[in-house]
Amino acid sequence: MASAEEKDVSSSIFIEETAAKPVSLQGLAFAAGFFFSFRLALPLLGIWLIGLEPSTGTAMAIGIDLLLFGVVCFDTDFSSRAVFQRLAQASTFRWVLAFLFLSLCSLLWSDTASIVNSLAYWIGLAADVGIVSLLLCRESAFAESQSLLKGFIWSTCFLALIAWIMPLRDDLRLGDELYFNANEIGNVCAFAIFFAQYLARRNDGKWRIPALFLTITLVRSLSKTTIIAFFISEGVLLFCDRSMSRKTKAALISLALVLTLVFWGLFEAYYDVYTTAGNQATTLTGRIAIWLYALGAVFDHAWTPWIGHGFDAWWKVVPPFGNEQFEARHAENEVLQQLYAYGAAGIVVLAGIYGSLYRQLRRLVQEPTKPLLLCFLLFIVIRGLDEAEAFDLLLPLWSVVLIGAITTERGTQSAVMAPQNISPELSSDCNF
Numbered sequence: 293m294a295s296a297e298e299k300d301v302s303s304s305i306f307i308e309e310t311a312a313k314p315v316s317l318q319g320l321a322f323a324a325g326f327f328f329s330f331r332l333a334l335p336l337l338g339i340w341l342i343g344l345e346p347s348t349g350t351a352m353a354i355g356i357d358l359l360l361f362g363v364v365c366f367d368t369d370f371s372s373r374a375v376f377q378r379l380a381q382a383s384t385f386r387w388v389l390a391f392l393f394l395s396l397c398s399l400l401w402s403d404t405a406s407i408v409n410s411l412a413y414w415i416g417l418a419a420d421v422g423i424v425s426l427l428l429c430r431e432s433a434f435a436e437s438q439s440l441l442k443g444f445i446w447s448t449c450f451l452a453l454i455a456w457i458m459p460l461r462d463d464l465r466l467g468d469e470l471y472f473n474a475n476e477i478g479n480v481c482a483f484a485i486f487f488a489q490y491l492a493r494r495n496d497g498k499w500r501i502p503a504l505f506l507t508i509t510l511v512r513s514l515s516k517t518t519i520i521a522f523f524i525s526e527g528v529l530l531f532c533d534r535s536m537s538r539k540t541k542a543a544l545i546s547l548a549l550v551l552t553l554v555f556w557g558l559f560e561a562y563y564d565v566y567t568t569a570g571n572q573a574t575t576l577t578g579r580i581a582i583w584l585y586a587l588g589a590v591f592d593h594a595w596t597p598w599i600g601h602g603f604d605a606w607w608k609v610v611p612p613f614g615n616e617q618f619e620a621r622h623a624e625n626e627v628l629q630q631l632y633a634y635g636a637a638g639i640v641v642l643a644g645i646y647g648s649l650y651r652q653l654r655r656l657v658q659e660p661t662k663p664l665l666l667c668f669l670l671f672i673v674i675r676g677l678d679e680a681e682a683f684d685l686l687l688p689l690w691s692v693v694l695i696g697a698i699t700t701e702r703g704t705q706s707a708v709m710a711p712q713n714i715s716p717e718l719s720s721d722c723n724f
Contacts, residue, residue, distance in 0.1 A: 318439040320367060321427050324360060325443025328420070328690065329480055331356070333451055336471040346471060354416040361419040368426045384652060384696030385425070387644040388689050392418055394634055394641055395603045395683075401595070402602025403609050410604035413683050420690040428697045437698050438496055441487040448484035449502050451477070452509040464562045465514040475679065478515030481506045482522045483691075486668045493660045504547075511551050514562050521674035523548065529667040535660045579624050579678065581613055586623035586632045600635035607682055626676035626686050645685065645692055646673075652699050665695060 334356075335349030344352070380386070396414055404410040427436040455466045455477045465474035485506050488499035511519060526548075530541050589610075590597055601609075606629075612619045623629040630638035650669060656662040672687045679686060 316432075316435050317442070318427075318432060318436050320364060321436040321439035322443035324364070324423050324427065325440035325445075326447040327356060327360060327443075328440075328688075329444045329447035329451060329484070332476050332480060333454060333472050336468055337454075339471065349471075351412070354412055354419075357416045357419045357423075361423050364423050364426045368429070382652070382693075382696040382700050383648040384645060384692055387641060387648055388421060388692055388696075391641045391645065391685075391689065392421065394637055398599065398602040398634060400602075401599065403605040404602065405604075405608035413604055417683055417689065420688065421693055424690040424693045428694070433697070437694060438491065438494070440694065441491055442497070445484045445488050445491075445499070445502055445506075448480050449505060452481060452506055455509060455513070463514075463565050464558065466509070466512060474513045474515045475518060478510050478513040478518035478522075479675070479679075481510040481513065482518055482671065485510070485522075486664065486671070489664055490661055493664060507547075508551065511555055512558075514558070517675055517678040521671045524674055525667040525671035528670060529663055533663040535663070582620050582624045583628055585610070585613075586625070586628040590631055590635065596635055598635045599637055600631065600633045603633060604683060605633060622680040622682045624678060624680060626680045629680035642685070646687070649687075649692060649696055652696060656699060665699065668695075 331353040334353045335344075335346045338344035338349030338352065339346065392414075395417070399407065399410060399414065402410060424440070427433070427440065430436055455472070458467060458472075461467070461469065461474075467473045467477045485503050488503040488506070491497055492499045492503075510522060513519075526544070530536070530544060589601070592601070606623065607619075607621055610620065623632050627639065627642070630642045634641070646669070650666075653662060653665050653669065669687070676686050681688075685692070
């Protein structure tokens with residue numbers, strides 16, 4: 293049996309790598325992060341460039357996901373006991389496995405339109421978790437995590453550039469309504485901004501220009517809920533984070549004011565379109581109708597309040613809403629989506645994932661990334677009031693595994709930052 297000292301040392305995934313050497317770019321992890329963002333536009337690019345059917349583009353994304361998982365497996369040393377011991381210590385990882393198990397079992401009773409397609413979506417979801425988990429089990433786990441985030445950020449910058457050159461929609465928003473819409477663009481930009489802020493606080497590169505470009509793209513996307521959630525969470529960060537200098541806070545507030553003034557005319561024009569010519573099913577009134585349907589459908593059968601309708605039991609199953617026959621992809625609320633899909637069991641798992649992640653973040657001590665990650669979680673919660681994902685969580689399972697691993701603490705001390713790498717400005721305790 294391992295001694296207490298050995299267990300204490302093994303509980304930290306990244307201390308040794310951080311203290312020993314500078315972060316080096318890991319190609320496989322960078323490719324994984326790049327793919328996690330870029331696949332959002334694969335169906336659209338498949339249509340544009342080679343005339344593929346949308347379903348073919350989706351199948352291609354899942355195929356690349358599985359190929360990447362196979363490459364990671366081939367490049368992983370499974371003979372090391374640490375492969376499974378490291379992640380098993382994070383309670384968030386166990387909750388993620390519970391979600392995957394529940395969603396897989398739910399295929400037995402799911403009302404899905406196609407069990408084969410649904411199983412393929414689930415396999416892709418599990419492959420994401422497998423890729424990140426195996427990368428984090430390596431000796432270079434710290435570098436792997438940083439490289440994955442870098443790949444995600446640069447891929448998102450590329451997607452943002454694509455969004456800017458796409459034809460403008462009738463409602464003035466960026467993207468394509470069916471295959472790469474404004475909400476997806478805004479959300480992936482917000483994620484990349486938070487990841488860039490995380491790397492900046494780790495003193496790993498200069499990310500001001502990418503973060504500025506992504507912030508402008510986020511505002512220009514006109515994704516209402518995402519913009520509101522992002523600026524509320526960033527506002528809380530500015531107010532509560534004692535590690536941030538007053539000069540930096542003043543610069544960020546000034547940037548927010550400038551962006552508001554620059555895009556004010558666009559906001560007004562969009563509001564006119566939204567209130568006069570918009571699809572009623574996508575307005576707040578339409579959202580309420582979808583919420584009421586999801587809540588009422590929980591009691592369709594004797595078992596649905598407890599185990600729900602199953603994985604992928606909404607799309608092409610729930611009738612269209614409104615006179616425009618709007619087909620909702622999900623319940624437009626994360627709690628209702630999990631309740632509809634998995635009943636009370638889904639709510640327990642959802643609370644377990646976010647609750648364990650929150651508790652783990654709260655335990656971090658003298659960690660400059662602590663308030664940032666807490667505000668990232670706040671962003672997810674606010675956005676979840678008006679958004680959801682058809683298969684995954686708003687905080688994707690792969691990112692839950694990643695954040696849970698990089699914040700695994702040793703006692704009351706942070707396990708994500710070695711003292712040698714903390715700049716004097718960021719080393720102050722952050723009460724949040």
